[in-house]
Amino acid sequence: MPFCLPNHKTMIELSHVFKRYPSGNEALSDVSFSLAKGEMAFLTGHSGAGKSTLLKLISRIEQPTRGQIVVNKHNLSRLSRKRVPYFRREIGVVFQDNKLLNDRTIFDNVALPLIVAGITGDDMRKRVQAALDKVGLLARARSYPLTLSGGEQQRVGIARAITHRPALLIADEPTGNLDAAMSDEIIDLFRDFNDHGVTVLIATHELRHIDRLQKRVIALGRGHMVNVA
Amino acid sequence: MKSYFTRHLQVLIATLGDLVRNPTATLLTITMIGVTLALPTGLYVGLLNLKQLSRGWHHGGSLSVYLKKGAPGQIIVSTISRLQGVRSARYISPEKGLQEFEQRSGFGSTLTTLHHNPLPGVVAITPDNTSPEALTTLVSILKTEPGVAHVQSNLAWLERLDAALALGHRLVVILGGLLGLAMILILANTTRVAVVSRATEIDIIRLVGGTDAFIRRPFLYAGALTGGLGALCALLLLEISLILLSGPVHVLDTLYASHYSLTGLGFRQAVKLLALGTLLGWLGARLAVGRQLRLGPR
Numbered sequence: 273m274p275f276c277l278p279n280h281k282t283m284i285e286l287s288h289v290f291k292r293y294p295s296g297n298e299a300l301s302d303v304s305f306s307l308a309k310g311e312m313a314f315l316t317g318h319s320g321a322g323k324s325t326l327l328k329l330i331s332r333i334e335q336p337t338r339g340q341i342v343v344n345k346h347n348l349s350r351l352s353r354k355r356v357p358y359f360r361r362e363i364g365v366v367f368q369d370n371k372l373l374n375d376r377t378i379f380d381n382v383a384l385p386l387i388v389a390g391i392t393g394d395d396m397r398k399r400v401q402a403a404l405d406k407v408g409l410l411a412r413a414r415s416y417p418l419t420l421s422g423g424e425q426q427r428v429g430i431a432r433a434i435t436h437r438p439a440l441l442i443a444d445e446p447t448g449n450l451d452a453a454m455s456d457e458i459i460d461l462f463r464d465f466n467d468h469g470v471t472v473l474i475a476t477h478e479l480r481h482i483d484r485l486q487k488r489v490i491a492l493g494r495g496h497m498v499n500v501a
Numbered sequence: 502m503k504s505y506f507t508r509h510l511q512v513l514i515a516t517l518g519d520l521v522r523n524p525t526a527t528l529l530t531i532t533m534i535g536v537t538l539a540l541p542t543g544l545y546v547g548l549l550n551l552k553q554l555s556r557g558w559h560h561g562g563s564l565s566v567y568l569k570k571g572a573p574g575q576i577i578v579s580t581i582s583r584l585q586g587v588r589s590a591r592y593i594s595p596e597k598g599l600q601e602f603e604q605r606s607g608f609g610s611t612l613t614t615l616h617h618n619p620l621p622g623v624v625a626i627t628p629d630n631t632s633p634e635a636l637t638t639l640v641s642i643l644k645t646e647p648g649v650a651h652v653q654s655n656l657a658w659l660e661r662l663d664a665a666l667a668l669g670h671r672l673v674v675i676l677g678g679l680l681g682l683a684m685i686l687i688l689a690n691t692t693r694v695a696v697v698s699r700a701t702e703i704d705i706i707r708l709v710g711g712t713d714a715f716i717r718r719p720f721l722y723a724g725a726l727t728g729g730l731g732a733l734c735a736l737l738l739l740e741i742s743l744i745l746l747s748g749p750v751h752v753l754d755t756l757y758a759s760h761y762s763l764t765g766l767g768f769r770q771a772v773k774l775l776a777l778g779t780l781l782g783w784l785g786a787r788l789a790v791g792r793q794l795r796l797g798p799r
Contacts, residue, residue, distance in 0.1 A: 333708070360710035371705050388711035392507055432709070 283309045283440055283471040289339030291325055299325040300495045312466040314482050315475040317492035323475040327444050331365050332356055344439055361389050364433030366443035370425050372417040378428050379413040385436040403435040423454040443474045516722040530691050534731025537684050539738040541677035548669045555662050564654045568622040572648035578624050586629050586639045593623045681781055688724050688785030696793040713794055720790040721783055728782015732775045
């Protein structure tokens, strides 16, 4: 299925997307693919292939030069600046560099997506505890990010990305600088979320996970689609 | 609705915490605003005191009508007191005038060396209306009365004082406007620095779906709080100045045997100043944070 029209079963739909940076560097050219609701896929390619750019376009951190992107029924090019925060609450993003607030506790970091959405009190506390429990860090709730190991920090980032129960989970090299065992643990965590109905898209250059999980692969090479498996 | 208030309360408490955690910077800003606000407010209070003082003179600002020698004082007084615009008229005969003069001036013994009483009969008038226009009319009427030699009023002097007070008032308005602007700029700059120093945090809040309003809120609270505390500092500075001035004023007061004391800002005006400080602080923060958010990434 190289191309399919967006419908209610589609989570991500890219058609003929181009992204050229003001520097003249063309990061993506003519990228089209779709991801169904409940699907899990790996986005692969060498560094510089455009994986990060693609994820930034899907999470509306950047906008394409040309082409259309529809995520969870939102046409991102028609999304007003005012609506962007509400769109972001429907997705969860795990960043390669975690993007944790180092002057706040693990608990406060994970609570952030709930607080900005106006969820407070017991409801908030329960959800944060559930998310931290899921990534096995409930005991560290009162610690600060810098007292945690790299793998633990990555797991805090994942807990933050799922605490508001998003329909779509995006991760940019979530296993970037972790050892094999820890990296497997993290990927298994994503598969677990996928088993619970969350659509998952992970950018990675580690082919080991792809072999291990047997999930769909979207490959990029120098900004172009290489193949859609 | 409840969660809305809870959220605002939480932001308010968090902002207070932030201010307390940086005591030096906070105190510096608050004092800067305090001085900025205390200047026009102090001038205003000074003006209020002058006005109060001159109002006292306006009250005692009776006209003095000097009668011709030998004019029938009692008859003239009864005519004058029936005139329009005259509230009361009191006749001071030459004898009584001499008596009062002896008592008050301390020149009593000198006067006894004179062979005759040099003082004319005087009618002291309290007018109904002390406005300059009304007084001018009354003076011109009084001058046409028979037996009247001379009418003396504090009119010209009061007019000059009124003009000076009006000028002072205008000055307070201009100075207040300028320093209000300065205060907005102080807070805009403080807020700009705060926004820049928290750029990473703002970025992350945006990435997890925080709205601009959510991001602005703590900065606006900080601005309003700093502005309000600055106004409180201004009130404090003013109160201290009044206490320092009250001693010398009291001495002056006793020397002039008047019943005057300094007044500060009333309760309502103090509340108004606090509200104004809070509002200007909010405004400064709003200007800066709005601009920074527009400049920043989305």
